[in-house]
Amino acid sequence: MISKKFYDKKVAFIGSGNMAEAIISGFVKYDIINRANIVCNDISQERLQFISHKYAVSVQQDKTKALENADIIFLAIKPQQFNFVLEEYSKDISKAKLIVTIAAGVSTEFVEKKLSKKSVVIRVMPNTPALVGKGAIAVCGGANATKENISDIADMFSVIGRVVCVEEKLMNAITAVSGSGPAYVFYFSEIMRNVAENLGIPSDIAKALVYQTIYGSGKMLIESGLDDVVLRKNVTSPGGTTEKAMEEFINSNFSEIVSSALTKAKKRAEEL
Secondary structure, eight states: OOOOTTTTSOEEEEOOSHHHHHHHHHHHHTTSSOGGGEEEEOSOHHHHHHHHHHHOOEEOSOHHHHHTTOSEEEEOSOGGGHHHHHHHSHHHHHTSSEEEEOOTTOOHHHHHHHSOTTOOEEEEEOOGGGGGTOEEEEEEEOTTOOHHHHHHHHHHHGGGEEEEEOOGGGHHHHIIIIISHHHHHHHHHHHHHHHHHHTTOOHHHHHHHHHHHHHHHHHHHHHSSOOHHHHHHHHOOTTSHHHHHHHHHHHTTHHHHHHHHHHHHHHHHHHO
């Protein structure tokens, strides 16, 4: 059962982009937070109008006013904006009981150093499927975060996907794997769809087949009880069409390409 212990808390979102929207939609849909207590801030007035209209939450373009009396603050801004926001509004942010960050590469230690020494900081790495309630979400706590703090935030985020609690040292690698992961899947889908069309399949049919193949395969990974290696081998009959395709992937060092890509993504998270 999802906890309602924060239902009456005042929550502020600094940044109201897609990921913030995913979180807000879950909170509103499952009554995690009273929508009357949610305040959203963003540099785009157009974005705030959209959020206000769609979710019936309060919006405020002035950060100071948005942060006023907030119990929980979600920092849903780009990594490059953190230094300015934390320095400019450190006193306002430090007053919150919980501070949740969802930016790649921004450590809890970095946030804590900019705020009060007593600030409780939780770091979360969600991904975009959270927008449809199917996110992969990693959670860790800063120096002042208790197990209860981490558990509470994990519980809150469980409404938009599957949550794992980890040590912070894993977060940059997780950013490379699941944080950026949807883009890899979408890119593979794009390639498969384009090739399907080049092979003579009409675009609408190619799209339907590729999308359903990816969706069904993901569902099998989650629900079949079998791991990816077993499922792959089950599809790959000796001497068949799948085996021929797999040989091409292997001979082209596909695994090394993926390894290099994820390693570079992790390194970029560390740089941020």
